[in-house]
Amino acid sequence: MSKPLYEKFDPVSYLEIALGLPTDASVALIRTAADRAYYAAFLTCRDLLKAKNYISPQYNRYDHETVAETLKRPDVLGNIGNNENRLRRSRNCITYDTRILQITHNDARSLAWMIATARDLIERVQKLPECKSNTQLS
Amino acid sequence: MVIEVREPSSISHYSRRKSPSRLSESTMAIFPRHSKIYDRDTLYFVVGTRKITPGLEIKSYTTSSHSSARLFGELCIPTKRMPPEPMLSFQTRQSASAANTIPRLELFKIKFPVEFIDIQLVKSLLGLLGIEILDEVLKLIVSTSKDRGLSLNKVEVKSIRDYEVPDWRYLLVLLHFDSDFETADKFLNYLYGRLDILSSRLTPEKSELFQKVFFFDVQTTL
Numbered sequence: 446m447s448k449p450l451y452e453k454f455d456p457v458s459y460l461e462i463a464l465g466l467p468t469d470a471s472v473a474l475i476r477t478a479a480d481r482a483y484y485a486a487f488l489t490c491r492d493l494l495k496a497k498n499y500i501s502p503q504y505n506r507y508d509h510e511t512v513a514e515t516l517k518r519p520d521v522l523g524n525i526g527n528n529e530n531r532l533r534r535s536r537n538c539i540t541y542d543t544r545i546l547q548i549t550h551n552d553a554r555s556l557a558w559m560i561a562t563a564r565d566l567i568e569r570v571q572k573l574p575e576c577k578s579n580t581q582l583s
Numbered sequence: 584m585v586i587e588v589r590e591p592s593s594i595s596h597y598s599r600r601k602s603p604s605r606l607s608e609s610t611m612a613i614f615p616r617h618s619k620i621y622d623r624d625t626l627y628f629v630v631g632t633r634k635i636t637p638g639l640e641i642k643s644y645t646t647s648s649h650s651s652a653r654l655f656g657e658l659c660i661p662t663k664r665m666p667p668e669p670m671l672s673f674q675t676r677q678s679a680s681a682a683n684t685i686p687r688l689e690l691f692k693i694k695f696p697v698e699f700i701d702i703q704l705v706k707s708l709l710g711l712l713g714i715e716i717l718d719e720v721l722k723l724i725v726s727t728s729k730d731r732g733l734s735l736n737k738v739e740v741k742s743i744r745d746y747e748v749p750d751w752r753y754l755l756v757l758l759h760f761d762s763d764f765e766t767a768d769k770f771l772n773y774l775y776g777r778l779d780i781l782s783s784r785l786t787p788e789k790s791e792l793f794q795k796v797f798f799f800d801v802q803t804t805l
Contacts, residue, residue: 510751517794519782524775530753530798548764549804558768 456488457567463560476539479559483536486529486563487512490570494521498576509533520576522569528562535559695725700741708742708752708796716793717754719781724758727777733770734761739802753795759802767801774799 463478463485470478491512494500500515502508513533516526536559538552546553554562699705709717721738728735736759745751760767778799782790 506747510745510748513753513798514795519779519790519794524778524782524799525772527775527799528772531800534800549802552800554764558764 456485456492459485459488460560460563460567463556463563466556475556479539479554479556480536482556482559482563483532486532486566489567490516490529493567493570493573497573499573516566516570521573522566525569526566529566532559532562532566695735696737697721698737698739700739704742705740705754708754712789713754713792713796716785716789716797717756719785720756720778720793720797723777723781724756724774727774728758728770731770731773733766735759736761736804743798754797756797756799757802758799759804761804763805764801764803767803771799771801 459481463482466474466478487509491500491502491508494512494515495502499518499521500511502511513526513530516522516529517524518526531554534552535554538546542551542553548554706714717740724738725735739755739757739759741755741757743753743755745753758767758771760770782793785793
């Protein structure tokens with residue numbers, strides 16, 4: 446068996462990239478960190494929800510919808526799961542919009558908020574019990 | 584409550600689509616099928632106390648029930664300008680005078696603006712059940728912001744079509760505050776608890792729709 450191109454990894458480690466930024470980091474690094482903060486939350490939540498039998502992910506773009514909706518389920522996080530969608534829209538703004546971004550005019554949020562919100566979501570999903578009922582979303 | 588509509592053509596479409604006979608106790612105002620009573624710059628506001636049929640008939644009725652389904656149907660009285668003939672022939676003086684004032688609906692006791700971005704898309708996304716949920720959600724947002732003493736400018740409601748996931752559409756309820764982001768964010772996180780309670784009181788069908796379709800965020804001015 447040939448050596449894999451990429452090893453399996455824990456997406457929560459994306460947060461380490463975001464947290465390891467130097468104080469004089471460039472705009473590119475800051476935006477990349479914000480982008481990775483979102484993916485740390487999304488991918489970790491997806492993998493944990495899969496491990497705990499809440500969802501059957503497809504490991505592609507369709508998982509965005511599945512994770513966003515599942516997190517809001519009353520037996521998962523309830524409405525605080527809405528913050529995953531906020532992270533995603535903010536990430537999209539920060540990644541795609543190269544203009545000046547203002548919190549008053551755009552979906553963009555600060556890197557500190559992105560990291561704190563991603564951490565909070567991950568911690569909440571980590572604490573979830575295993576799903577025993579057959580209520581998986583397809 | 585004031586509702587701004589950016590897409591008057593969608594209202595006209597909705598009005599024509601609904602037959603008056605199907606609106607048994609409606610507060611809906613129906614435009615005459617071919618009358619030109621608005622233009623692209625006209626805003627429409629809820630007034631909701633009269634029923635105007637294509638037969639130019641005006642009927643008074645009560646507004647005891649306040650469902651959002653009806654609320655959507657009431658977006659039919661032009662306000663920024665006087666309508667041309669033949670609308671004037673059956674437009675009441677009361678309605679005409681509403682053109683220069685901010686009319687209120689009993690739906691909310693406080694004046695409160697909700698802005699729909701392309702209301703036709705919102706309606707098609709939500710359906711009647713979703714509209715009823717939206718009604719309850721808006722009431723909850725207004726009452727909670729009032730309780731917390733926050734300056735809520737308006738609520739923006741729009742249908743979002745995800746650009747990445749095919750066929751994924753959801754409703755974004757955007758709360759506009761005259762505050763800094765931290766204050767608004769704190770409020771939204773507090774609101775989640777109230778929304779959880781609301782969700783638990785909905786029927787299973789509505790609860791599932793709410794969970795899948797409704798998403799929230801804040802926009803701030805500071």
